[in-house]
Amino acid sequence: MTRHHRKPPRLADVPERELFETVEQADDFARSVMKRDNWSARLVVPAIVCSAVFVLLPLYVVDLLRDVVPWPGGFTWWQRGTLLAGVAAYTWFCLSGYRRGLRQEMRSELMRRGVPTCPNCHYCLKSVSDARCPECGKAIAQVENDGLSVDHHD
Incomplete structure (x- = not known):
């Protein structure tokens, strides 16, 4: 069966x-x-x-x-x-x-x-190289302080 x-x-x-x-x-x-x-x-x-x-x-x-x-x-x-x-x-x-x-x-x-996402707007930050979330403008340093790690591509 x-x-x-x-x-x-x-x-x-x-x-x-x-x-x-x-x-x-x-x-x-x-x-x-x-x-x-x-x-x-x-x-x-x-x-x-x-x-x-x-x-x-x-x-x-x-x-x-x-x-x-x-x-x-x-x-x-x-x-x-x-x-x-x-x-x-x-x-x-x-x-x-x-x-x-x-x-x-x-x-x-x-x-x-x-997966790194912005805690404010839930935008995916996996390939973001900017210092701010492109969706809501929250600083990525604030995102890292909220417990998520984001790779910076400087």
Whole structure:
């Protein structure tokens, strides 16, 4: 009887994978990030908020307008457009929240693995030769004092 092995998530489009020497190390990194996921919790709250704001609220306003103004039956073009815009905004909001959470989780995992990252903005400092973090401007000497070592290329 053969055992079915599930392939680890590749996270192929993220630049953090290029920080590892081998594909196996990158796959181990991806596996450890995805193990600790609570992506459902990260998606549920934005989904509820977004559905309330972008989908349910416009439908409620349209329903109130129908009580105030006599309305012919059926949806008009702008009502359909409002509904479609709400669904599109809802989808965009949920996916951007998921991606932001995934990026934060990956950068935290890089710090746990000893890859030098800025403690302020989590920017990878592996190939930085400047005295400051290029993302947030924090001095690299401060990063070294926070417990991370960065190779200077003077």
